[in-house]
Amino acid sequence: MKLHKIKPSNFKKTIICRNVSSTLVNKSIKRTHLPKAGDVAIFRIKEVGKHTRVQTVNGNNRYILPGDLIMATFGNRYATEQLEGYLPTEYCTNYQILGQGGVIGTMASIHSKFELVGPTTVSLVGYVVDETGQVINTKYLNHEAPLELISPSKTQAPKVILSLGTGMDSGKTTSAAFLTRGLKLAKKKVAYIKLTGTAYTKDRAMVRDYGAKMSLDFSDFGFPSTYMCSTRELLILYKYLFDKAKSIAPDVIVVEIADGLLQRETSALLNDSVFAQNVFGVLFSATDSMSAISGANMLKELNYNVIGVTGLFTTSPLMVDEVRNASDYKVLLGDELMSKEIIDTLEQSKKTEVFENKMAANNGIC
Known part of the structure; x- marks a missing residue:
């Protein structure tokens, strides 16, 4: 298993990844790993459409351009005034930015007011992993899951x-x-x-x-x-x-x-x-x-x-x-x-x- 270390200065970290400290990337599993909501990855901007910026860890919105790298997560989105998108069920050459806070997936529909501009498309560079090679997932990161529901x-x-x-x-x-x-x-x-x-x-x-x-x-x-x-x-x-x-x-x-x-x-x-x-x-x-x-x-x-x-x-x-x-x-x-x-x-x-x-x-x- 060959891991690549990416310099923080070489990518823009979206706010959903604010608690992710690893910069180790596994490129070899990008075609075989089926992502879950919250799985962290490095993506390359291919074509800028609706989303021209991403929100980064300090809350600032930074512009993105073709060729830029971002750290974001896979996820779903339901937004009647914007986009509908889902976790991919197979490897794709293109994914779409579903949310400015760093949510990536495959778009299912877009509001008609954005049809002409279309979504911002990205390609998957590789998954962000820990030192053992485990794909990092942001959900409950650094938190122990509770055993009971709200009472x-x-x-x-x-x-x-x-x-x-x-x-x-x-x-x-x-x-x-x-x-x-x-x-x-x-x-x-x-x-x-x-x-x-x-x-x-x-x-x-x-x-x-x-x-x-x-x-x-x-x-x-x-x-x-x-x-x-x-x-x-x-x-x-x-x-x-x-x-x-x-x-x-x-x-x-x-x-x-x-x-x-x-x-x-x-x-x-x-x-x-x-x-x-x-x-x-x-x-x-x-x-x-x-x-x-x-x-x-x-x-x-x-x-x-x-x-x-x-x-x-x-x-x-x-x-x-x-x-x-x-x-x-x-x-x-x-x-x-x-x-x-x-x-x-x-x-x-x-x-x-x-x-x-x-x-x-x-x-x-x-």
Whole structure:
């Protein structure tokens, strides 16, 4: 087994590989090793398309050009506004960059707005290995896997508020950041977790800047993405992130789940009884008035406490009026989320939910 040592100055290390210290590369197995999500490799840029930059370990976005080498990982991606891609099932001469944080795979579809530019293509130089020749995988790197899933009985505090939405770019992260700002003004300590998505630290950085005392995401435990993960694996990941967030003793943990309610992992989590029992309420972001109401209705049918609806649609006074006139859901504008009075809204939402549940129970008896 012949290993090649590559100088760090000769490649750009993507942020998902920030905990990888090895620079040993095995080129001989690139045609025979079937990669798993998180497997680290060196890739050469062949043709620049949609992705013109990669996010590197210090958070900076560096431009990439044909011939450049990058250290990245194989993974899957689900992004309705961008790319869909998967782990390769066989060796390919060309792979595609699926995510700017360093996710590589084979593209299955691309949004029509990027069809002309196309994806950025790369070739596989070789896999990054340790001194024994084992391919390095970023998932849970330097961490011992937990033996049990998250248990609601062990997590009675702090409050967990979910930031959910109708889909990608509906305003989930902005809403989470605004809520964090309001809670901070109300003298509450907030931790933020982005539980699902594709590696890229822009969202966690935004919520941190708006006042989160701790800001985490799935990539902290080496996940290049969470697409195609099992529900069990997501719950274990959540336990890791939750326990880390609890270390600062926050009053509230804001948990953002990527994409929309119909997406594979989002739907699985919301329908999981273990995950659901730990949730105080949901802040729901939507792109338009109709989806705000229909999405909130879906959450209510799953017995979630809908604190309020917000998101992109709130930039239109007409759509705000539509939601207010056609539903009983509280519309939360950006200024309201960023006000210290938001703490009163949270408390009132829970009281209202308890009252409605009692009324429903009484009606059922009658």
